[in-house]
Amino acid sequence: DAGITQSPRYKITETGRQVTLMCHQTWSHSYMFWYRQDLGHGLRLIYYSAAADITDKGEVPDGYVVSRSKTENFPLTLESATRSQTSVYFCASTTSGPVGAQYFGPGTRLTVL
Amino acid sequence: KQEVTQIPAALSVPEGENLVLNCSFTDSAIYNLQWFRQDPGKGLTSLLLIQSSQREQTSGRLNASLDKSSGRSTLYIAASQPGDSATYLCAVRGDYGQNFVFGPGTRLSVLP
Numbered sequence: 001d002a003g004i005t006q007s008p009r010y011k012i013t014e015t016g017r018q019v020t021l022m023c024h025q026t027w028s029h030s031y032m033f034w035y036r037q038d039l040g041h042g043l044r045l046i047y048y049s050a051a052a053d054i055t056d057k058g059e060v061p062d063g064y065v066v067s068r069s070k071t072e073n074f075p076l077t078l079e080s081a082t083r084s085q086t087s088v089y090f091c092a093s094t095t096s097g098p099v100g101a102q103y104f105g106p107g108t109r110l111t112v113l
Numbered sequence: 114k115q116e117v118t119q120i121p122a123a124l125s126v127p128e129g130e131n132l133v134l135n136c137s138f139t140d141s142a143i144y145n146l147q148w149f150r151q152d153p154g155k156g157l158t159s160l161l162l163i164q165s166s167q168r169e170q171t172s173g174r175l176n177a178s179l180d181k182s183s184g185r186s187t188l189y190i191a192a193s194q195p196g197d198s199a200t201y202l203c204a205v206r207g208d209y210g211q212n213f214v215f216g217p218g219t220r221l222s223v224l225p
Contacts, residue, residue: 033213043202043215058212090156099164101147102204102213104157 003027004105006091012111019078021108023091031094032074033102034058034066036087043090049074081112115140115207117216125222130193134219136186136203144206146186148177151200151218160201161188193223 004025013019025032034046035058045058047066055066063085065077078085089108094100116139126132136146145164149157161170161177163186169178176189186203200218207214 042217043204045212048212092157099145101145101159101162102206103159104149106156 004091004093004103006089006105006108008108009106010109012113013081014113015082016080019081019110021076021078021089021091021110023074023076023105025072025074025091025093025105027093027095027103028071029093029095029100029103030071031100032068033092033094034064034074034076035090035092036060036085037090037107038087046076046089078110081110083112086110086112115143115205115214117203117205117214119201119203119216119219121219122217123220123222125224126193127224128193128195130223131189131191132193132221134188134190134201134221136188136216138184138186138205138214140207141181141184142207143181146177146179147204147206147213148175148186148188149202149204151202153199157202190221193221195223195225197221197223 007022033048035043037043044060046064049055049068052068052071068074091105092102094102118137120135147162148160151157163170163179174191179186200220202218204213204215
């Protein structure tokens, strides 16, 4: 029972580079989410997806791109990384409808130099 | 816009004590409320989920209550243990979308 996996777990990159964080879930959950967690800001939603090919912006979407061609995968791309995007990124999923619980992946710690 | 607060921000108790963590939210139109635990450097682990129609949920030494009309939830931990030391977060799911709004968390330390 793998649940949600994220890769890589740690990433160091340089300003201006493109970076893609991967998220994979084995439950066939409809909804998937990307959050970033920063000291002083807590967890903030970047993007979410209600189903394959359906995505929508969250609270802090600028500088990020998502896609969802398959239900189980929800990659997050930083098109041109900036130092302010140094953070811990969490992927999560939940079943469709209003009553489902949210389950989180282990996170990716990204450092932008 | 939904806002979620948690009090206290940090709490330190001796082992064996019963304790209560508080979560407040500004918009009572929610589908559910979920409590999580986060250990340092780790992801969030789901503890309890309370639907809007429910008053409480229990799992082992944990009991979560929900008073939707007053915008409050409490997480009660009985007979605390050092292994309970972690940050506890609550999150509400609004009925106007699929977004979850998280509180800032309460950092709990249980001293042996």
